[in-house]
Amino acid sequence: QITLKESGPTLVKPTQTLTLTCSFSGFSLSTNGMGVGWIRQPPGKALEWLALIYWDDDKRYSPSLTSRLTITKDTSKNQVVLTMTNMDPVDTATYYCAHRAYGSGSYYDYWGRGTLVTVSS
Amino acid sequence: DIQMTQSPSTVSASVGDRVTITCRASQTINDWLAWYQLKPGNAPKLLIYKASNLGSGVPSRFSGSGSGTEFTLTIRSLQPDDFATYYCQQYNYYSQTFGQGTKVEIK
Numbered sequence: 001q002i003t004l005k006e007s008g009p010t011l012v013k014p015t016q017t018l019t020l021t022c023s024f025s026g027f028s029l030s031t032n033g034m035g036v037g038w039i040r041q042p043p044g045k046a047l048e049w050l051a052l053i054y055w056d057d058d059k060r061y062s063p064s065l066t067s068r069l070t071i072t073k074d075t076s077k078n079q080v081v082l083t084m085t086n087m088d089p090v091d092t093a094t095y096y097c098a099h100r101a102y103g104s105g106s107y108y109d110y111w112g113r114g115t116l117v118t119v120s121s
Numbered sequence: 122d123i124q125m126t127q128s129p130s131t132v133s134a135s136v137g138d139r140v141t142i143t144c145r146a147s148q149t150i151n152d153w154l155a156w157y158q159l160k161p162g163n164a165p166k167l168l169i170y171k172a173s174n175l176g177s178g179v180p181s182r183f184s185g186s187g188s189g190t191e192f193t194l195t196i197r198s199l200q201p202d203d204f205a206t207y208y209c210q211q212y213n214y215y216s217q218t219f220g221q222g223t224k225v226e227i228k
Contacts, residue, residue, distance in 0.1 A: 039219075041159075046208065046219055046220070046221045046222045047157075047159075047165075047208050047210075047219040047222070048219065049210075049216075049217045049218065049219060052217075060215060060216060062216070063122055063216065064122075096164075096165065098165075101167075101170065105153050105170070105171065105212050105213065106212045106213070106217055107155035107167065107170045107210060107212050108155075108157075108165075108167060109167045109170075109176065109177070110164075110167075111164040111165045111166075112164060113162070113163065113164045114164070
């Protein structure tokens with residue numbers, strides 16, 4: 001059974017760096033084909049894809065946010081970490097991590113419940 | 122960037138109704154399209170992948186169709202549990218984009 005859970009600060013100040021951790025079980029990110037992505041949803045707005053890391057350490061980022069994002073994995077801990085620099089109030093959102101479905105294409109078959117991050121001074 | 126345009130933004134429907142949601146891509150995405158259901162406080166749920174394939178455990182009243190740039194999600198007979206917001210997602214190895222969402226509300 002695959003599960004994912006997001007953790008990190010609930011409140012960050014403008015200009016600070018956000019660090020979120022996705023802890024997962026039920027699969028290994030060292031297995032061929034695996035991947036974990038990050039998606040966010042500002043209050044009342046649509047989902048926005050942020051980043052994806054593959055089992056082979058290949059990384060993909062949203063073109064509009066690539067300069068601010070870094071995604072890494074710790075296979076031994078079953079964790080994926082997302083950092084976002086220079087946080088702004090518009091980055092207030094629920095942040096989700098999700099398991100990339102095995103096979104071709106990068107859709108997500110298992111999601112965490114999300115963590116709400118508020119950016120405010 | 123590939124843009125995804127969903128319509129309508131809101132649909133008011135009753136239990137038992139047939140509901141259709143459309144998603145249009147700004148360029149061809151073949152059949153690299155998924156649909157998700159979101160409810161407040163819950164983890165998003167995969168409904169459809171590769172345009173027309175039903176996700177694991179998803180009721181058969183949900184179906185997806187389309188290819189290229191035009192896609193639809195159909196709920197054959199709306200159930201109380203289906204009142205939620207639905208998103209399409211185009212995906213490939215390099216990037217992905219979500220639509221703006223469609224809220225299915227009680228009429």
